[in-house]
Amino acid sequence: MTSSTLAPQRPAAHRRSLRGGLPLTRVSGLGLGVAMVWFSLLVLIPLAAVAVAAADGGWAGFWRTVTNDQTAATIRLTVGTALLVTLVNIVMGTLIAWVLVRDRFFGKRALEILIDVPFALPTIVAGLVLLALYGPGSPLGVNIANTRIAVFLAFLFVTLPFIVRTVQPVLAELDPEIEEAAASLGASRFTTFRRIILPSLTPAIAAGAALSFARAVGEYGSLVLLTGNLPMRTEVASVRILSSIENDNLDSAAAVAVVLLAISLAVIVVLDVIQRRVMRRG
Numbered sequence: 001m002t003s004s005t006l007a008p009q010r011p012a013a014h015r016r017s018l019r020g021g022l023p024l025t026r027v028s029g030l031g032l033g034v035a036m037v038w039f040s041l042l043v044l045i046p047l048a049a050v051a052v053a054a055a056d057g058g059w060a061g062f063w064r065t066v067t068n069d070q071t072a073a074t075i076r077l078t079v080g081t082a083l084l085v086t087l088v089n090i091v092m093g094t095l096i097a098w099v100l101v102r103d104r105f106f107g108k109r110a111l112e113i114l115i116d117v118p119f120a121l122p123t124i125v126a127g128l129v130l131l132a133l134y135g136p137g138s139p140l141g142v143n144i145a146n147t148r149i150a151v152f153l154a155f156l157f158v159t160l161p162f163i164v165r166t167v168q169p170v171l172a173e174l175d176p177e178i179e180e181a182a183a184s185l186g187a188s189r190f191t192t193f194r195r196i197i198l199p200s201l202t203p204a205i206a207a208g209a210a211l212s213f214a215r216a217v218g219e220y221g222s223l224v225l226l227t228g229n230l231p232m233r234t235e236v237a238s239v240r241i242l243s244s245i246e247n248d249n250l251d252s253a254a255a256v257a258v259v260l261l262a263i264s265l266a267v268i269v270v271l272d273v274i275q276r277r278v279m280r281r282g
Helices: 002-006 009-020 026-055 058-066 069-102 108-115 123-134 148-173 176-184 189-217 221-227 237-246 250-281
Strands: none
Touching: 026 058, 026 250, 058 069, 058 250, 069 108, 069 148, 069 189, 069 237, 069 250, 108 148, 123 148, 123 221, 148 189, 148 221, 176 189, 189 250, 221 237, 237 250
C-alpha cells in the first residue's frame, strides 16, 4: 500500500524540480556570468547611462521637457499609432500566418519570402519605396505624404513580419486531430478556434505584439522621407530625440528616450503577464 501510493509521487516531484530549475554547476554558473556581463555591456549599462543623462536636469527639467507641447504631441502620436498598428498586426498577422500554414495556393513560397522583406530592407529604403508608391508622384494616384496616415503606413510596413513569424511555427505544430475531435463532438469552427486554437496561439501573438510595438516606437528611417517630420503634426518621438541631439540638448533627448523606454517596458510586461497566464491555464 505504501509503495503504491509513493510511486506516483516521484514523477510529479521530478516535474516540479524541472520546472523550478536545477542547481547551477560550475560550467553553467560560468556561462550565466558571461551572459550577464555581455547583457550588461550591451543593454543594462547603456540604459542606465541614458537614465542618468535624463536626470541631470533634475525632476523639474525632466517634467518640463516631457510636458512641452511639441514633445508631448510627438509622444502621443508615436505611442498611439504604435498601439493601433499593433492591434492591426494582431489580426492581419494571425490571418496571414493561418493562410501560409493551412492553405495551399500558387505563389505561396514567393509570399513566404516577401513577408521577410521589411526585416532585410534598410528603413531609409523602405521610406523611399513608400514615398514612390504613396507620395506626390504615386502611380496609384494616392498621396499621403506629410500626413499622419503616412506614419501609420510606415509603422505597418516595418512591423508586418513580427506576428506572422511568431504565430506561424506554433500554428504549424498544432495537432489537427484535436480540431477533428472537437468537430466530431459537435463544436462549430468558430468554437473550435475560440476554445482550442486561439488559446494555443495567444502566447505567440503576445510575443509578436510586444516586438511589433517596440519596433514601431523606435522607428525612424522609414519616416524621414514620407512624413516630412512636421512639428505638432507628423513628428514622431525618434525624430524629436534626434533634433534635440543636433541642438546639443542631450538632457531633453534622454528624457524623451526614458519615457519611450518606460512605455515600451510597461507594454511588454503586460503582454508577458497575459502570455504566462494563458500558458499556465493551458
